[in-house]
Amino acid sequence: VRSLVCVPIVYEKESLGLLTVDNLHSRRPLTQTDVSLLIGVASQTAMSLVNARSFQKMQDSEKKYRELVESANSIILRLDTKGHINFLNEFAQKFFGFEEREVKGKSVVGTVLLEGETVEKEVRTLLERIQAHPEKRFTRETRSKRKSGKEAWIVWTFRPIYNSDGVIYEILCIGNDITDLKEVEKERRELELRLQRAHKMEAIGTLAGGVAHDLNNILAGLVSYPELLLMQIPEDSKLRKPIETIQKSGEKAASIVQDLLTLARRGVAVTEVLNLNDIISDYLKSPEFENLQENHPAVTVRTDLETDLQNIMGSPVHISKTVMNLISNAAEAMPDGGSVMVSTKNRYVDSPMKRYAHVDEGEYAVLTVSDTGIGIPEKDLDRIFEPFYTKKVMGRSGTGLGMAVVWGTVKDHNGYIDVQSTEGQGTTFTLYFPITRRQAAGKGREVSQEDYQGKGETVLVVDDIQEQRDVATGILEKLGYKVFCVSSGEEAVEWLKSTRADVVVLDMIMNPGMDGLDTYKEILKLRPGQRAIIASGFSESGRVKEAQRLGAGAYVKKPYLMEKIAMAIRNELDR
Template sequence: MIKFKDKSIKYKLTAIITMTSTIALLFASSAFLIAEFALSRRSMEKELSILAEVIGTNCSAALLFDDRDSAVETLSAVKAVPHIISATVYKKDGRPFAGYNAVRTGHTIARVDLRSVEPGYRGPENGYRFYNGYLDVCREIVLDSEIIGVVHLKSGLKELYARLMWHGIFCGIITSVSLILAYFISSRLQGMFSKPILHLARTMGEVSAVRDYTLRANKFCDDELGDLIDGFNDMLEQIRQRDEKLKLTQFSIEHSGDAAFWISRGGRFFYVNNEACSYLGYSCEELLAMRMADIDPEITEKNWPVFWETSKQRKSHTAEARHRRKDNSLVPVEIANNFLEFQGNEYVCVFARNIEDRKRMEAQLQKAEKMEAIGTLAAGVAHDLNNILSGVVSYPELLLMDMPEDSIFKEPILKIQKSGQKAAAIVQDMLTLARRGVAIADIVNLNDMVSDYFRSTEYEKLKSFHPKVRFKTDLAEDLLNISGSPVHLSKTVMNLISNAAEAMPAGGEVSIRTANRYVDHPISGYDTVSEGEYAVLNVADTGIGISVDDLEKIFEPFYTKKVMGRSGTGLGMSVVWATLKDHRGYIDIHTAEGAGTQFALYFPVTRQALEKREARFVLERFTGCEKILVVDDVRVQREIASRMLIKMGYDVRSVPSGEMAIEYVKEAPVDLLVLDMIMEPGIDGLATYRRILDIWPRQKAIIASGFSETDRVREALRLGAGAYVKKPYTLENIVKAVRYELDRQA
């Protein structure tokens, strides 16, 4: 049986109200019946006392004259009162004088002791008593202040008890009806109290079941129950906010880019996040069954206590470490150790960040800085070499122009010229390596670069060194054009094919393919290829492949395993790398030792059309008679340029500095300036050209330098200079530039 305290609040409220009403009604009914009983007794006693006084007054004459019949007649009047059983008149001495009995009419002969009528009776005096279900009333008969007798009335109490019984029945009926009404009304009105409480209980149950702290209890009133519901809703809001913060914290940790490990005193993982599982290759369950010593080679079961105590003392510190993956490979990580106390337990919280990419980028940065340092050195050397080589490259050309065809000196001079040109080519490689402003303004097609190479003497020479190597091409007919430098791109093609042939000492196949490719998402390889549209040059071989160590150094300057005397300067692949970067391209390499190598070069495409190739150089087309001023700080360079232009019929003057050039043009205007960009000491070519433009705003000029094109060269071209000529001079490049600029409409 369910105890009352375990009943529903609805049942309890109804029961309490009903029981309270019952007790109150019973108490009221009892009080009413008791009061009614007392009042009825008092009323009955008073009624009989009055009747006794009346009878005594009426019988006083009968007692005085001893007229018993008259007294009996007076007493017989009490028969009108049904509940009176007997009425007796006694003389002063206590002897009965006359009487009436409701059961038997007649005189009462028995002597009545009046003292037995009222307990404590002391002679003839007034009195009453309720005794054995009767009411006895005695009243003295007084005449002229003298007691002459006593009237005694005896009444039954049945009428009193009957009236009380009907009152009790009435009260019972009223109480029963009231209780029914109380139960009905309470069962209806208890909802005012139970409904908010039951709704609150249901809301609590829903919140507990679904853990949804956005639920709220409805407020039905503004009393204490309303305050209770407000307090409950406020508590839910606080829990919701705390839960949101906890969820955000938990989500942040679970989806953090850093791995998180909570480690107990014994070295076992207490908690790991998703990133920890991801970069180590374990499932969460697997990691939670492991220890820190299982993933960190530097930590063992023996030195773990030392690590724990160190972490406890230092509280927080960072370091670099290596973690062992599931496949047994090691990954570099940066770790932050934090010693924490949580709910009475101690933990080491380790946040580990995978720094593989950072280490790789640091290595690439070091390599780039190394390349930059070597390039800076190479650029300085190249500039000086260009000045030295000018005489070796340019003077033979001037000598050959005046030399008879059958001269015995012609062949030696040609050899001197060819050697100078080879040296100049190496200088250009060094300038490319320095990445000093390779011009990529020409519209070219990679197919033409490949085709031109296979028609060159370099290709014939390569075949002679590697007769067992086969060459195969697969060039896309719809290959898109690119913006680039034909000279550097041709050298890139030559270096890649030469490298491929060198990788097959026993023979094999070199395949060269071109294709269009659209990259819709970054491709991770040797380089990360960004989204875009590219013309791709693939050069693959079936040779010995490239080892991991060699792959790391393949683009370093002067690193080579080729045979010296053929193409072993060590700059070939460095030039490929520098040229590719100058063309804003990317490279990817696929190789394996013994399985060959494939280089894929990605060049951004352009929609511009190819320009028509110029016809064969004809010297006579570039003659003239205009006045030209050559400005160069190196005497040999001034002489070479002047002699070449004089040979073509021009009126040439020369000065060794920019300041002197300014003073010259003030006095004698010229048709064209040939300006060296770098002149020391004094102002350079750009500053000189600016000042001359202040004097002659339409002054024409060409820029010459032993360096590749720089920002200052491009600024001079923007100001109006017509062309940029590289040193060492050749007759073709200088006279073309001069004639084109003189013919150009200002």
């Protein structure tokens, strides 16, 4: 080597390396011109190295950003300034059910947000405000929709994203699902409304009771004395007609007092075993119903009454008046005519229902009265059981106490009432009365038990509800079976490991733990060919049918009727 030139590679006073050139191959001496050229090359090399470093850092940063965004447990979207989707993270894709390619470039309205001019206007206004005031923090709660059509509530935070020139070119949207919180809030509001409704009705009832007590004392003379006077005057007396008018007026007033006492929940003096089907049938043969038909000739009343409806404990007078008021109210809701459907059925409520009223778990005889009338506005639903509200606001005929009497009667019978109504389509009242297994006096029918009498066989009852186990045990022991009970599918499997049962009665829905189908599958592993029947408070489901395909016998709907469960067990044992 005759010549050697070394030039430092420097960028903003930082040494990045050394550029070295020799004349080993050319044998030409290196000159000052070569040195100047190398200095220029070193400068360009320094710029290239810095750019390469920056690019690598940018790639690393973008990779970290994407990993952070994709792994976040929040919904993350990027929108352009017109509201079109540029990006949505993996969590958002899973939550909404869309792949990025399905929504990229589309408007956020109609994809992840609900469609509509109002929503479009709100989004447009929000985007304009974010761009006008980028320093402010913007949050919104919105109703969103998933690809499946299911709605969800999302709380969003919005931040502007700037380009290299400092201009807003995207909006970062970070959202969290608050649907469960909204549901809890809704349930809390509904509970508050129910409590307010109950307190208001109790206060009104207390007032009505005091008024009724005083009126009863006043009416005693108006009702009793006309009858005595009529016995003493001749048939052709001119006084007979006015006295009879006084008597009828007094009787009508006494009837209103009875309604007030019912509202005050002091009117149910007599309770006995009765059947809703009998009450309905008697009313449809009554003069009151004939009068209703005369006043509403365009209204038809149809019935769908369950044959084996369970009995209830109650007051025939008050239940009859409830049926009359509901049918009358339905007819009045159809001034141009229509149809009223009166139905009854046995219903077992497996878990509490949160509707107009909170319906507890249990066995009920259910009365439903539906009409095809004008419906009840939503704003009036909370007040329809208030005395006189219907008459004053909605112009119905009668004393104005009809629906208040219905409410008081249902409460007096430890029942529940549900109301569903749609304006222009009609209204449905559903009344739940707790059942009794006692027979009505003089109405019990003798039924031979020979066909389903037990012969000492062993029955295992599997049900998670104590009351249901007790009912089944009482029925089956009376029929001559040897009964054992467990409260879960897991317990049933353990019991059968050491003991044999001739037949198993399986509740289909049990919480927590295995349901009837899963329990039966496990039982079959232990006892292939095990005889069983399925019971449930719900309609026959696909899981019931699957259990039957595996070998289970009949499906018995709760609440239990002696003949049905006994015949199901007998048939299963004899097949």
